[in-house]
Amino acid sequence: MTTHFTSCPLCEATCGVVVETEGDRVVSVRGDDADPFSKGYICPKGTALADLHHDPDRLRKPVRRDGDTWHELEWDEAFDLVAGKLKGIRARHGRDAIAVYQGNPTAHNLGLVTIGQVALRTLGTKNLYSATSLDQLPHMLAALQMFGNQLLMPVPDVDRCELFVCLGANPLASNGSIMTAPDMRARLKAIQARGGRVIVLDPRRTETAERADRHIFIRPGTDAVLLLAIVHELYATGHVKLGRLASMIKGERELRAAAAAWTPERAAPITGIAAADIRWLARELAVTERAVLYGRIGVCTQEFGGLAAWLCYTVNALTSHLDTPGGLMFTTPALDPLPLAARLGFDGGFARWTSRVSGKPEFGGELPMSVLAEEIETAGDGQVRALITSAGNPVLSAPGGPRLEQAMRGLELMVSIDPYINETTRLAHVILPPVSPLERSHYDAALNAFAVRNIAKYSPAVFERPAHARHDWEICAALWARLRLPKLGRGIAERVIGRLGPEAVVDMAVRVGPWGLRRGRSGLTLAKLRAAPHGIDLGPLEPRLPDRLGSADRKVDLAPSIYLVDLPRLAVRAQPHGLVIIGRRHLRSNNSWLHNSERLVKGLTRCTIMMHPDDASARRLAEGGNARVITARGAIELPVEITDTMMPGVVSIPHGWGHSRKGAKLHVAATVAGVSINDILDPACTDELSGTSALTGQRVEVEAAEVS
Ligand SMILES: Nc1nc2c(c(=O)[nH]1)N[C@H]1C(S)=C(S)[C@@H](COP(=O)(O)OP(=O)(O)OC[C@H]3O[C@@H](n4cnc5c(=O)[nH]c(N)nc54)[C@H](O)[C@@H]3O)O[C@H]1N2
Ligand SMILES: Nc1nc2c(c(=O)[nH]1)N[C@H]1C(S)=C(S)[C@@H](COP(=O)(O)OP(=O)(O)OC[C@H]3O[C@@H](n4cnc5c(=O)[nH]c(N)nc54)[C@H](O)[C@@H]3O)O[C@H]1N2
Ligand code: SF4
Numbered sequence: 136m137t138t139h140f141t142s143c144p145l146c147e148a149t150c151g152v153v154v155e156t157e158g159d160r161v162v163s164v165r166g167d168d169a170d171p172f173s174k175g176y177i178c179p180k181g182t183a184l185a186d187l188h189h190d191p192d193r194l195r196k197p198v199r200r201d202g203d204t205w206h207e208l209e210w211d212e213a214f215d216l217v218a219g220k221l222k223g224i225r226a227r228h229g230r231d232a233i234a235v236y237q238g239n240p241t242a243h244n245l246g247l248v249t250i251g252q253v254a255l256r257t258l259g260t261k262n263l264y265s266a267t268s269l270d271q272l273p274h275m276l277a278a279l280q281m282f283g284n285q286l287l288m289p290v291p292d293v294d295r296c297e298l299f300v301c302l303g304a305n306p307l308a309s310n311g312s313i314m315t316a317p318d319m320r321a322r323l324k325a326i327q328a329r330g331g332r333v334i335v336l337d338p339r340r341t342e343t344a345e346r347a348d349r350h351i352f353i354r355p356g357t358d359a360v361l362l363l364a365i366v367h368e369l370y371a372t373g374h375v376k377l378g379r380l381a382s383m384i385k386g387e388r389e390l391r392a393a394a395a396a397w398t399p400e401r402a403a404p405i406t407g408i409a410a411a412d413i414r415w416l417a418r419e420l421a422v423t424e425r426a427v428l429y430g431r432i433g434v435c436t437q438e439f440g441g442l443a444a445w446l447c448y449t450v451n452a453l454t455s456h457l458d459t460p461g462g463l464m465f466t467t468p469a470l471d472p473l474p475l476a477a478r479l480g481f482d483g484g485f486a487r488w489t490s491r492v493s494g495k496p497e498f499g500g501e502l503p504m505s506v507l508a509e510e511i512e513t514a515g516d517g518q519v520r521a522l523i524t525s526a527g528n529p530v531l532s533a534p535g536g537p538r539l540e541q542a543m544r545g546l547e548l549m550v551s552i553d554p555y556i557n558e559t560t561r562l563a564h565v566i567l568p569p570v571s572p573l574e575r576s577h578y579d580a581a582l583n584a585f586a587v588r589n590i591a592k593y594s595p596a597v598f599e600r601p602a603h604a605r606h607d608w609e610i611c612a613a614l615w616a617r618l619r620l621p622k623l624g625r626g627i628a629e630r631v632i633g634r635l636g637p638e639a640v641v642d643m644a645v646r647v648g649p650w651g652l653r654r655g656r657s658g659l660t661l662a663k664l665r666a667a668p669h670g671i672d673l674g675p676l677e678p679r680l681p682d683r684l685g686s687a688d689r690k691v692d693l694a695p696s697i698y699l700v701d702l703p704r705l706a707v708r709a710q711p712h713g714l715v716i717i718g719r720r721h722l723r724s725n726n727s728w729l730h731n732s733e734r735l736v737k738g739l740t741r742c743t744i745m746m747h748p749d750d751a752s753a754r755r756l757a758e759g760g761n762a763r764v765i766t767a768r769g770a771i772e773l774p775v776e777i778t779d780t781m782m783p784g785v786v787s788i789p790h791g792w793g794h795s796r797k798g799a800k801l802h803v804a805a806t807v808a809g810v811s812i813n814d815i816l817d818p819a820c821t822d823e824l825s826g827t828s829a830l831t832g833q834r835v836e837v838e839a840a841e842v843s
């Protein structure tokens with residue numbers, strides 16, 4: 136038996152795991168007690184790493200689709216086939232005819248974060264898409280506008296705060312996001328143990344809310360109104376305190392004016408939160424020395440995600456909780472992505488150009504997912520004719536799945552870099568499958584930059600890459616070289632990149648980074664990381680401003696103009712009547728793609744609609760009966776769960792289900808198929824400011840399903 140130490144790449148918590156193997160089998164996966172950051176914690180998904188590795192449905196070789204049947208290909212044959220077709224399309228229709236979609240696991244995959252992503256983003260097309268516009272785009276936009284760099288998203292210093300206000304996040308299910316912090320349950324408990332408090336604002340009394348000191352229901356999509364009222368209250372009561380930041384801030388006057396009309400009384404009927412509670416919240420944030428307001432995906436993926444994300448950072452700044460211990464802080468990662476991104480020309484930007492069909496703004500060189508289908512469907516110059524998907528399942532993860540699916544069927548070429556034939560990749564002409572997560576080395580190049588302590592950990596692969604397999608980065612580099620270089624240069628480039636691999640990037644970046652050679656002989660190198668298989672704790676977060684700011688004037692802008700001009704939209708917003716929908720995450724799911732593990736899907740059906748008893752009885756719905764959920768886009772049917780954990784007027788359906796689509800080859804998932812909420816969500820419903828999809832707060836009708 137051999138023992139290996141690595142980190143789980145399935146979510147942002149980055150837990151250390153011990154993997155025991157015998158020959159080519161995984162015998163066990165457990166938490167690594169010696170990992171200084173996760174201290175032995177893992178969730179049930181960590182154990183399922185073994186299932187992914189041994190999954191018979193996982194592709195081991197490239198496949199080409201011929202009608203409904205798949206044929207295996209050799210790698211060179213597959214690369215030549217794909218590159219040949221892509222080149223033809225590019226020659227006939229131009230570079231923008233090739234679109235790229237990168238999904239969530241990109242961020243958890245060293246080879247993709249370093250080499251793969253760069254290769255895919257430099258194919259020369261404007262049609263770049265990713266899960267960003269279904270997720271954290273508003274946080275990145277706020278970071279760009281306020282701090283001058285889109286990667287400069289601050290994280291809550293959860294280990295030192297005395298008040299943790301959690302808005303639109305459920306870390307006990309999600310294990311934390313833009314807050315890499317393994318074992319959030321213990322970290323929240325520790326806040327309470329040191330006399331502090333946890334307050335959750337959420338339209339559902341979530342797993343996190345159940346353990347909080349106080350939970351307050353909030354109407355979906357109204358966070359910006361709540362936060363403006365908090366800003367108003369802070370000024371009205373003389374509680375604004377800029378502290379150390381005072382000399383680094385601009386835009387205060389404009390911010391104050393923007394919030395002037397938003398009294399707690401005005402916000403109360405909109406948010407569903409009593410004016411007295413809004414006042415109380417503002418005061419608690421202001422008078423608690425170490426407090427943090429943390430907002431996450433519920434704040435972003437809604438009609439006013441841009442405003443809400445900006446105001447989250449702003450409220451922290453006004454209460455002197457930005458860039459101070461116990462507040463919202465910036466990290467000092469050993470591998471600093473900021474200079475790397477800048478050197479590669481990915482230094483961000485917003486609305487420098489707009490999409491061809493409906494004029495949606497670019498962000499960071501990407502277009503929002505809400506326009507991908509129309510860019511494929513709409514004829515004319517620049518129409519998308521080919522699509523490369525990598526580590527994504529947009530048919531299930533993007534609103535308007537059926538339309539996107541239909542659009543994909545019309546593509547001249549679709550290629551997917553993915554280990555599975557799933558709801559999206561079944562439509563590809565060629566699938567290029569990467570190695571299993573245990574067959575690649577690991578360094579959390581992206582997530583360490585958002586960790587609540589500065590940490591660094593490199594792990595070699597548990598299993599050596601089989602000769603017949605390819606890493607994600609090798610696949611991306613091979614396609615890039617074939618598309619971008621002449622034949623001669625291509626061979627050399629591939630050999631050089633192949634020889635160096637992502638390890639060279641880690642070594643170089645860590646050496647030039649803040650914990651590297653500038654610290655003399657104690658500085659970090661890849662060799663030092665290799666010698667510390669459980670990881671290295673570099674200590675708590677430290678104040679980073681103003682040095683870290685990317686803005687030319689070295690100021691934090693509290694009132695960027697893009698937000699000020701968006702405010703009138705908030706003022707005229709009509710309160711939706713009837714029911715609105717929110718999402719839901721479950722500890723044993725991971726977006727759409729971990730439902731093929733028996734151990735993760737056993738037990739009660741999770742793809743249900745949760746609703747308040749009053750909403751259910753008004754519609755004659757009974758527990759366990761089936762509901763029909765209807766929008767202008769269509770209808771889905773699923774079992775009802777009646778629970779007073781839901782805010783009245785709000786229903787909840789998880790995303791990532793709907794595994795009964797014909798042609799997908801996920802044998803376990805198909806037995807617990809469920810339905811996809813994104814089949815009926817309207818892709819045109821977005822945050823008009825940022826282009827982010829509004830996944831929460833859309834109107835739905837619910838009725839009892841006909842018994843068949
Ligand atoms: N209604 C609704 N929709 C949502 C959300 C919501 O809350 N509500 N959440 C949104 C969010 S936050 C996100 S991030 C998106 C996620 O959207 P996506 O990233 O599009 O979807 P995933 O389900 O994460 O699919 C991941 C895909 O990557 C593959 N994969 C896994 N590991 C690897 C790897 O190492 N290499 C490669 N090449 N492939 C790999 C899997 O097989 C799977 O096909 O969904 C969004 N969609
Ligand atoms: N187990 C598991 N873990 C995951 C994932 C998973 O699918 N499963 N996905 C991963 C990904 S890609 C991400 S991005 C992260 C996300 O991590 P989190 O942000 O923690 O995501 P959720 O658990 O969806 O929590 C969002 C909360 O917002 C609430 N909400 C919905 N609408 C609103 C609103 O308008 N206002 C407010 N204030 N709240 C609202 C929801 O009820 C929900 O409780 O999780 C990651 N971790
Ligand atoms: S919380 Fe679970 S899925 Fe996330 S890294 Fe830890 S073990 Fe993996």
Ligand SMILES: [Mo]
Pocket residue numbers: 239266270
């Ligand atoms: Mo996400």
